[in-house]
Amino acid sequence: MITDRPVPAPGAPGTAATPDLLLTEGALGPRRLLAPTGPGLRWAADLAGRPDAVVRRARELPAELARIALDRSVSAPGPRDRRFTDEAWHTDPVLRRILQTYLATGDTVRGLLADADLGWRDRTRLELAVDNLVAALAPSNNPVLNPASRKALIDSRGASVVRGLRNLVTDLAASPRVPTTVRPDAFKVGVDLAVTPGAVVLRTEAFELIQYSPRTPRVRTRPLLVVPPVINKYYVADLAPGRSLVEYLVQGGQQVFMISWRNPDARHGDWGTDVYGQAILDALDAALSVTGADTGTVLGFCSGGTLQSMALAALQHRGELGDKVAGFALAVCVLDQARAGVAGAFLDDTTADAATAVSGRRGYLDGRALAEVFAWLRPNDLIWHYWVHNYLQGKDPAPFDILFWNADTTRMTAALHRDLLDLGLRNALVRPGEAHMLGAPVDLSAITTDGYVVAGVADHISPWQACYRSAQLFGGRMRFVLSSSGHIAAMVNPPSNPKASYQVSDDLYEEPAAWQRATPSTRGSWWPDYLAWLSERSGPDRDAPDALGGAGLTLLDPAPGLYVLDR
Secondary structure, X not given: OEEOOOOOOOOOOOOOOOHHXXXXXXXXXXXXXXXXXXXXXXXXXXXXXXXXXXXXXHHHHHHHHHHXXXXXXXXXXXXXXXXXXXXXXXXXXXXXXHHHHHHHHHHHHHHHHHHOOOOHHHHHHHHHHHXXXXXXXXXXXXXXXXXXXXXXXXXXXXXXXXXXXXXXXXXXXXXXXXXXXXXXXXXXXXXXXXXXXXXXXXXXXXXXXXXXXXXXXXXXXXXXXXXXXXXXXXXXXXXXXXXXXXHHXXXXXXXXXXXXXXXXXXXXXXXXXXHHHHHHHHHHHHHHXXXXXXXXXXXXXXXXXXXXXXXXXXXXXXXXXXXXXXXXXXXXXXXXXXXXXXXXXXXXXXXXXXXXXXXXXXXXXXXXXXXXXXXXXXXXXXXXXHHHHHHHOOOOOOOOHHHHHHHXXXXXXXXXXXXXXXXXXXXXXXXXOOOEEOXXXXXXXXXXXXXXXXXXXXXXXXXXXXXXXXXXXXXXOEEEEEEXXXXXXXXXXXXXXXXXXXXEEOOOOOOHHHHHHHOOEEEOOOHHHHHHHHHOOOOOEEEOOOOOOEOOXXXXXXXXXXXXXXX
């Protein structure tokens, strides 16, 4: 028997969440994720009424344990399970039996959950809790059993224990109180990351606008404005050289502008969706003024894409969209929250009220709390892998730019937290006029501008199926790309990545699963496809500008600016 849980199959919904889950549990803490009392009681009550299923599982487990004891079991971890790659787990008779007992017990618990007749909400919450429990009980987490831990102890003559305890105490001393995934000094923003040349040409209370220096003799006429998430910092689009989407687009002849959001504090607690929507429109106007272009294009990431979509709807309502925007793109952005993974199972009026009350008292939602919830959504990758590496082996985590960006958290204003939760709770963006931006009703179906939507097949924050349904909300010609990898790696997917692949189609009439089956896979990165799509909507070539700024905007600071450095 091959056991590959708790890793979901590519493309399966699994325990995917949406940003709304981060916004609720980030305020309330992850305890509700890991210990859903009500669903647990209903599970027990349902099983009490199904004695046949319980008896069957009770027979199967002892039978498998007997085979394990006699060394006749074929149970083994799946090929993607990195926890048991050490040969000792398979060659040592004691460790092999311990591992097989763990796998059999985990399968039994999951089987009992599968046997129960539970509602979608209860089942989804329990699946997450069970996966976390089973992951926590893995024998690889035990310092006595883990062969890598014993080897580190011997090789270091006990120093690994001292280093591991030091790492543990350091992590427990401050939020988010989960294992460190990357050292805080592994990279420096402006030195190792966010190094694409440019300058801040506009600074407001809410954002800085960065204009990037052209890298080609001729550039496209129309500028691209990038709208980053409001939960993390902008340089997810400008990581290390060779892995920077901004660098790639500039090298492709695009005139790129970037919003760098201010890291808000309690003083800015009343900044809601209108403040951020107006900021996007102000940044777009500035980019058009600097370049002298008639229209531009926009690219929104995650929560930034949500705000961008609402701002475009406001322009459409005013009759100005066609005059300002020639095309838009969204990356890992969920606008249709219907049954969108774990978030839909946890989000209700009571939860939303409790979460907004917490952020309302502070004036903001702390990004470190979001990081803790994010980690517990992927316990094997972001908790227990580093538990073994940092604590049991006493090592420092390897430098990784994506994890450094993920740990470089920001705060979210209380008003924006409230507004985004309200949008998700009512699934307001799917119904014309249900939501408003800057006094205008939001009707995504009225946006007939061409659109490009990217999702990640293994995304556990923004499920690709929800991103696909979100693309169907718009009224124009849409192109949907399903990239390999998860939430961040789907975006940070340069052409140099040998493992990259994607599916792409302009036909979005099928349901998500049917679309995935019918659409062929293409090897390589989606970045060239996006650049080609973007170039078709970026106007004719012109000579690259001799200097940055203009139209009354002067150079304030070199990129990456000041706001991104604020902690």
